[in-house]
Each structure stands twice: as C-alpha cells, then as structure tokens.
Amino acid sequence: MKSLKSLYLKLLMAGIFLTLLSACHDDDDNEGPMPDPEPRQYRYQVSVTNLTNAQPMSPFAVVLHNEGMLWNIGESANDAMENLAESGDKSQVLELDVVLASSSGADILMPGSSETIEVVVADIEPVYLSAATMLVNTNDAFTGINALDVSHLAMNESISLVMGSYDAGTEKNSEIAETIPGPAAGGEGFNAERDDVDFVAAHPGVVSMDDGLTQSVLTQAHRFDNPTIRVTVTRIE
C-alpha cells in the first residue's frame, strides 16, 4: 500500500512536470489569452450486490467527502445514520456537511441483485467514498463502506471488498412487527427515541421466531451472516 502510494506520488510529480512544460510551449505559440481549462471531473462507479437471503436493502446513499466518517464503532450514530438505519431514509446522509457530491441507488436492492451507481465531483479530487443502506427487515441494521480511501485510484483502477452489517444501536432489536419497516412486517421506520445501547457496533444478526424469539415477526429466512454486500469502486474519469 505504502509503496503504491509513493509510486503514485512520483507519477503525480511527473505529471506536474509535464504540465509545466506544455504551458511553456503554449506561451511561445499563442498571442491571445489561454482558454479556460475544462473543469476536471472525478467520476466513480460503485457496484453493489446484496448477498443476503431475504433482506432487501433500501436505496443506497453514495457520497464523496474529504473528511469525517459516516459512523464510528463505539460512538453514537448521528441523526442521519439513525434515520437511514431505522427507516431506510437516506436523505440526511446525502446532505451531511462534509459531503462534496452524492448519488443514490435507483430503488430497493433485492437479495441477489446488483446495481451500479455513479457519483461525480468536479475540480476537487475526493479523498473518501462512503455508501450506506438499511437491511429493511430489521430494527436498525445497516451496511456500507465507511470513508474508503479512493485518493490513490488511477483511471479504471478499482477496489473490491465485502462488508458485514452494523447495528446503529438506536433501536432495540425487538423484531416486533410494529418496529420493522420492511415487507416482512410493514411497521414503523424512524423513531427519535433511542432505547438501545446508543453506540454503533457490528450487528449480531436477527434471531427470528423460528430460533427462539417468540415476539419476532421475522422467520428463519430473514437471518443473515457476514458479509452482506459486495462492493466494487472503480474510478472511470
């Protein structure tokens, strides 16, 4: 990783050197003012696959940012992530202060399905890419990628990874019908009350009525294990 980065730095310096040379050349030949350069764009393709058996995923939020994390293990979820994790509503995540550019999944991502989402930013080379989605047949489970460093990605280079699921810690995992918004239950989504441990951690999985939680609306089919998504991020511009 380190050597890749230093190689990239060397290439970057070489690039600056070449740019200076061509600028000199322009000065010699052209009398008029130089035309405004085209704004430089950084475009990424984010391909996501839902690896679960029966956990549809809410439309993905994809954001580019230079600082911050969407969530931190052991710390309280921010309101934006609480909303996403309890109801699948990604709107507040897209509007976080640190966000340079954002994009969204087209629709619910069904188990076994894949989707490619593009996100683009002009002029600023972004450092991080994050994405998040709710596992909708749960109280407050979500998955995603948290501040993936994309700053060293060359054109057409990609990073692939699989991710497990997290528990927002903002709602007890009661699995009661009234508290789960997904199709298995049709209950409530967001609730501002935080009646759980109030810190983000790895999700313990759902128990279900078939495995000893009498009050659960979920069945054995809704259980999941890690990983829950596969993600490939490719820089295409």
Added chain:
Amino acid sequence: MMKMKWMAALAPLVVASNAWSQNLQITITNLTQGTYFTPLLIAAHSSDAVMFRVGQYASPELQAIAEVGDISSMGTLLTSVSANMVENPADGLLAPGESIATTLENLEGNDYLSLASMLLPTNDGFVGLDSWMIPTEPGTYTINLNAYDAGTEANDEIVNGAGAPGEPGIPVAPGMDAGIGGTGVTSTEDNTLVHIHRGNLGDDDPNGGKSDLDNTVHRWLNPVAVVTIVVN
C-alpha cells in the same frame, strides 16, 4: 577502568541488535454490542510458539483464558520462550464498542503476533489471533478477528459464577443483563478441539428457558474484533 572499556566496546553491538526490533502500535476494538473481552494477552513470539490453533486441543493455559479469563499461566509460558508481551492493556474488561491502544516492541526472532481474551458471557469462548506474521514493511495493517470455542467446556449458558477451569457454567455477565433459572442448553461438548464458536443461543425468557443469556443481546456474528497494527 577495564569495565568501562568493555562497556564501550559492547555499546555498538547493543545498538546493532536493537536495529532488529520493531515498534508495533496496536489498537483492538470490540466490535460487539453486548459481549465483553476479559484482560487481553498480546504476544510477539517465534514460529515455534503457539497460543492456540484451530483443530488442535487447547492447552491448559488457553483453557484458563477461555473459561475464566485468567492470562497469568499463558503469560508465564510465553515468558519462558522469550516472547515480547503486553498483558491486560485495557486494565480490566474491554467493553462492547470500546477500543484500547498499546505498543509492543518485538525483538528479532519474535516475528509472529498472537492474542487471546475470553468473551463474556460465554462458557469457553475467546477472541483470538494465531501467529500473524509481522511484516517488515512499515505501514498500517488491519485484521478482523473471529470468536473461537476452546472446546474445553459444554456451552450450557448458565451464569453461575463458575470461577475455575473445568467448572461448568459462565463466571459472569458483566453487562448485568443475563437471566436466571435456565435449565442448560447442553451438557456435552461434542467438538473438544479449538473451533470457530457457533455463537450463543440465548432465549427470550429471563426467568427460565434453556439459557440464562438473552438472544437479542448476547449473540454475535464474526468478526467480533478488529485489530489495527502500525508497524514502524
């Protein structure tokens, strides 16, 4: 005067041998929402030493860690093979969601990193890392850790204060969120080798059922911990 000369002559040698040591900054995060880690034992050791290995019998030293969270005998064993160690960096339990950072200086020959800590509440579950080869290339490395079963005790899931290796039961549920009156999930341990833990079963009856554990609180999925190691 003679002695001083000897010291002066030895000094460059000492420096040369220190050049082989590495400085490791190690951060361990408990990823769970309801499982505690007992005092951690982290060691850099040679390729000949092993704290645990999947598919092999747990040593009495590992059994003491996995059943009661006691790292002292494993510490003695590792000292006898000249391992470099950090014992109990969190100064007690590492609570769910918590992280602990520590540093470890590993001398030449101690090129493998291992760690172990009991998971509470479990009968003989532990989080572990077995012989990760420490890279010579400086950088930041991240490793996910799984939960293992020492295979030394039946997973009855009865919280009864059991305080000695070989004694059935779980010493304590530190979150004070366990039930009572469980009849016992099982009284046998079918796989007596170290293996990936199947997880707690738990139940939804705080005053009975098979388990004293809560199935919405005391279960987990792997990984249960993440370790970040900065090699300087």
